[in-house]
Amino acid sequence: MKYWRKPLDSDRKKAPHGNVHVIFERCKGCGFCIAYCPRQVLEVSTEYNRKGYHPPVVAHPEKCVNCRLCEALCPEFAIWNTLDEVPSVE
């Protein structure tokens, strides 16, 4: 069961904005981060890393809300978020 609603205080509260960091060579290309990013920030890269995997690329950096789910799911400690000082307005 899924539904999305617009938070009542969305006009006052700004969603935080995060920066996604990826260590390209550490990734084993499982795709967990891409599949479960709630904001579809990530996409599969076309490039290979040295191990022959396709790490994620940050395709839509502006969409990141710093939820850190990619960081929590990554089995390789290859992706993480930092909080942007200036929250973006969406």
Place this chain on the structure above:
Amino acid sequence: MNQRPRGPVLTGAHYLDGDHACAEGAIAAGCRFIAGYPITPSTEVAERLAERFPRIGGTFIQMEDELASIAAVLGAAWGGARAMTVTSGPGFSLMMENIGLGVMTETPCVVVNVQRGGPSTGLPTLTGQQDMMQARWGSHGDYEIIALSPSSPQECFDLTVTCFNLSEKYRVPVMFMMDECVGHMTEKVVIPEADTIDVWPRRWYRGPRDKYLPYAPDKDGVPPMIRAGDDHRVHITGLTHDARGYPIINAECQQICVSRLTDKIRDNADDLVMVKEEQLRGADVVVVAYGISARVATKAITDARKKGIKVGFLRLITVWPFPEKKIRDLAGKVGCLVMPEINLGQMYREVERAAAGKCRTMLVPHCGGWVHDPEDILKAIIEGAK
């Protein structure tokens, strides 16, 4: 009457059997953790400690089996306790895997084996000396071990302390190879004043915390130790490892790791070997024995001397590392080495090997269940003197 409070060390003269004396030895050595599983004829040691420990600040845990007992002992040793477990043949077999882990991770602890007749369930209430080779070779892989064997309840006390000391000094599980006869034999046991008992401390690491390498040895080949919980963030593994304790799965690391584990015992054999020598000079025959067999052999030796035979006596207190040099030296000087043991030839193989054909060697075997008839040992001495 003003009675002195009873301290941990039971100083004074007591009438104790070997099992109870061993328990008191453990207390005197500073052991405050024992994990065990009931098995005849060793249970008295655990029972006595279960009764004594809550009165002196020790902790006893009865585990679900011997696999668990030895694992808990290894864990406790790394937790910072001086730890011991007690068992007999079948339980000893179950402990073998983790004795290997103890060797590999250089964990000080004492494993007491009150031997009974085997194989399998064998003779639960009767004696044997049939685990001697298992003590040395029972776990898989190449390793060296220390094992001592007592001949009297007094030695059950004294040598238990020595076992702990050696395990701390060399960071290796030490096997205390008792047998049912010694374990259930009661004699006067004199326990010294606590201050006079030599208890060797653990080889604690005292350098800077972040510089600690769990397997970087001191000059004598033995690395210093830490205890869990002191923020050294060590990794301890049964895999072949480097000085950091990290697994390195290759032949080079195996060579360094395993040869140090064996060399630290082999190179210090002179320090480890304890024997009692009696009338070896000019002897035609020397009886080599250990444990209860050594006690029984004394009668045969006395009788043989009455018959005018020049018999020497070499009693092995350290059984592993095997007192090879002693035997080799003797072999060049005497006509025959006679070895009674309550098995069909275990330590005898070592005697034979060390003698290397330089003198005759004679085994006086016994399947277990009882000690030798001294007459049989006497016959061998007479035969050996011919």
Place this chain on the structure above:
Amino acid sequence: MNPNQLLGKRGTADAHPMEDFLRMDRMPHIWCSTCGLGTCLTAFIAAAQESAIPREDIVVVSGIGCTGRAAGYLKYDSFHTTHGRAIPYATGLKVANPRLKVCIISGDGDLVSIGGNHLIHAARRNMDLTVICVNNFNYAMTGGQAAPTTPQTAIATTTPYGAFERPFNIPFLVDSCGATYVARWTALHVRQLTIAIKEALLHRGFSFIEVISPCPTVYARRNRLGTGLDLMKFYHDHSITKNFASTRECDIKFQQDIVVGKFVQREEPTYLDAMDAQMKKTLGAKFVPYVGPMDPNSERTKSDART
């Protein structure tokens, strides 16, 4: 719930925040791509930080197998023991130094098969340990043999025609043996898993968490279940959260719904509490509580012997 609070400290632009808690000189770890074990480590590290337990007090013990390697990657005092013996080893550590928070991270084969006896006895004693059992339904390290958790009909190398033995329902097993905290989550439920590990670490008594985790290389492949990502998607669609569900109802059937949640949380005297109480009761003033471990700075054994 602020999710940020469940992830431990934040990273910087240069470094992943978990690096300080991992033995980075041992990375990359040996686990396959799309294996869930790395995710479990992240949850563990986050929970350990969130618990506010001093880092040096946390000790990790593992057995043998893929999950058995966990201890080797976590930068805590960590012990990689023999197959099945992590729990008794941990018991020794805990009893020898009750200050320690001893956690076992090991696999289903290690903990429930070869170590099954130790598992049930530690639960029975309510030994104050935290057990994280990563269940991937097979022996992965050795190539995918059947485990006591392999669901019926699943293919493993030793059940080439489909498993037919009944598998263990592990939460039910440990619950019935006396575990006082029991939960099950999947590797996908990172937030809930982190909360559960944190609760387990702070729980007094035997706490047990089963983590269903994908084994892409041997279990999934042999059963044509796709990659680990496909299994994560399966967990997403087929996990049913039922907190405090009866553990009896938590059987896992091949590719059917998985009941997850926190099943048990109760207060009972731990092994050490019970020992203490009983000794005080029977020995009274004669009871001398365990002296604690030897102190490297002033080893107590000698002076101890003199008292």
Place this chain on the structure above:
Amino acid sequence: MEIKVSGFGGQGIIRIGMILGKAAALNDNKSATLTQSFGPEARGGACSAQLVVSDAEILYPYLTVPDILIAMSQEAYEKFEPELKEDGILLIEEDLVKPHPVRGHIRQYAIAATRIAEKLGNRLYANFVMIGFIVAITKVVPKQALLDAVPGTVPDRLLQKNIDALEQGFVLGEQKLAEAK
């Protein structure tokens, strides 16, 4: 001196050997080695304690030819009597052992230890009756050495009862000895 105490498990056979040995080793400046053998049964199985007492260090700890045999069951009597030295001392539990004609120069004395113990309130005191009896007749240890050895071998609350039993055995022993002369 070699002493064999025999009977069945539960009679306190080992404790007899234990207390005699303790008295000799700790209170009489002698060496005393106690060895035991028992079956797997906790109660009722054949049981014996062997005690060697000597002024010198005991090298060989086992019995060769017992000087003294205490038999508290028929089975033990049948089994061990033939081993007894020709001029040894044989002590038997009167109600439980029906002896054969005395062999050689053996001196044989009987005591109803169990019956006496039951009169004292519990048949478990039988071994202490026997201990007193043994010491009175064989003089293996001085009486005071024996009395000093008792504390610590039985629970404190039962100490006096056991001493009473011991005393009764001792008195009876002295009587039997006097009668025999």
